[in-house]
Amino acid sequence: MNILNIEPLRLYRGGDFKLANGITVSQPTIGKIEEFGEQRYWNAINTLCAAPADMKWQLWDYYQTDYTKIDDYELFVRLIVPALSSKKRLFEEIQKEPAKYAQELAQMSEEEIHQMQENPLKLILGELDFADFSPYYVEEKNQVILYNEATGQTIDRLSYQQLVQAVRKMHFLQRNNEKPGNERTKMDLIEDARDEARAQKNKEFQSCLLPMVSVIGILAHTNVWDMSIYALLYNIRRIGRMKEADALMNGAYCGFADLKKVDKDRFNWLGNIE
Numbered sequence: 001m002n003i004l005n006i007e008p009l010r011l012y013r014g015g016d017f018k019l020a021n022g023i024t025v026s027q028p029t030i031g032k033i034e035e036f037g038e039q040r041y042w043n044a045i046n047t048l049c050a051a052p053a054d055m056k057w058q059l060w061d062y063y064q065t066d067y068t069k070i071d072d073y074e075l076f077v078r079l080i081v082p083a084l085s086s087k088k089r090l091f092e093e094i095q096k097e098p099a100k101y102a103q104e105l106a107q108m109s110e111e112e113i114h115q116m117q118e119n120p121l122k123l124i125l126g127e128l129d130f131a132d133f134s135p136y137y138v139e140e141k142n143q144v145i146l147y148n149e150a151t152g153q154t155i156d157r158l159s160y161q162q163l164v165q166a167v168r169k170m171h172f173l174q175r176n177n178e179k180p181g182n183e184r185t186k187m188d189l190i191e192d193a194r195d196e197a198r199a200q201k202n203k204e205f206q207s208c209l210l211p212m213v214s215v216i217g218i219l220a221h222t223n224v225w226d227m228s229i230y231a232l233l234y235n236i237r238r239i240g241r242m243k244e245a246d247a248l249m250n251g252a253y254c255g256f257a258d259l260k261k262v263d264k265d266r267f268n269w270l271g272n273i274e
Contacts, residue, residue, distance in 0.1 A: 004162045006169050014228035017166045020159040025166045028123035030213060030232055031225035036123055039205045044120040047083055049168050053178040055079065057194035068179065068186065072164070073157045077135055077144055085131035087116040124167065128153075170230045172237070172274070212236045237273040 006017065017025040033041050052059065052067040052075050059065040063079075091113075094101045105113070119129040133146035133155060146155040155163075168174070180186035209232070213224045216235055224232065248266060 003158070004165050006166065011169065011230050012228075012234060014231065019162040019166065021154050021156065023128065023153075023155070023159055023163060024126065025124050025163060025170075026126060027170055027228040027230055029226050029228055030209060032123055033209065033229065034225070038207055038209055040115075040120065041123065042208070044084055045124075045167060045171060045173075047080055048121065049164055049171075049173050049175075050075070050080065051176045053176040057190050057197065060190050061194070066186075067190075072175075073143075073160055076160050077146065081130045081133070081146065084120045086119045086129050088129070088131055091116050124170075172233050215239065234273070241271065241273050 004017070004019070011027075014027045014029075016027070019025060028036075028041075046054075051072055052070050055075065056067040058079075059067045059070065059075075094105065098105070119125070119127075119131075121128075121130070130146070132148045132150065133153075134149070135144050136147045137144050141156070143157055145157075148154070178189070180189055212232055216222065216224050216227070216232060219239065220235075227235075244266060
């Protein structure tokens, strides 16, 4: 459902998006993502954009919740907000009683201590930190909202939906619409997701941006580090579209391929890539 008007050219240029309730979503450059940490960045983005189907086994194992019985906004309030809040409040408590937490602090690196205080979504939300918001039930709206007592700012269902729509659009992400056909299938999907998570747990992180940065750098001879995340992802898809169109045209001219059933739009390297 499109609830936010996102102009493609503005998106490509890297412009900000003004959402409901005074929320602004910014596009980070590739250089900023590298400085922040690519793995941390993708973990935060994927968590923010998660649907219940993406967290099916966590909901079942830790919260005894059926992922088909919870909606995206409820998931956001209950699980995603705590997961994507900075730990600055905890760090403040530690600072008040450093002797009490001396052993824990001794086992942490300076980088880990810094990350405790850092907003996981600062590259897209700036100073807006979920740690500053608390849930409140609004009776007249019959919904739980997040409220920042210090500033009066709120996050409700509409602003959440706009936020996720903008972030998914920026990163070419699609909502996971998986729906099990029956109870047995549902439990099988939960078990498969749990097994997949365990298998991935100890795997070394592989950068998905590095190959794309390399390709753009070689072909365009441009400063990739100042490019917005959307522009990089869009350019890679455009290059793929151009190469596909060239391959199809060459196949047609040489008579090596039967292209009668091929969608004619695939010959157009200026066509839509989404």
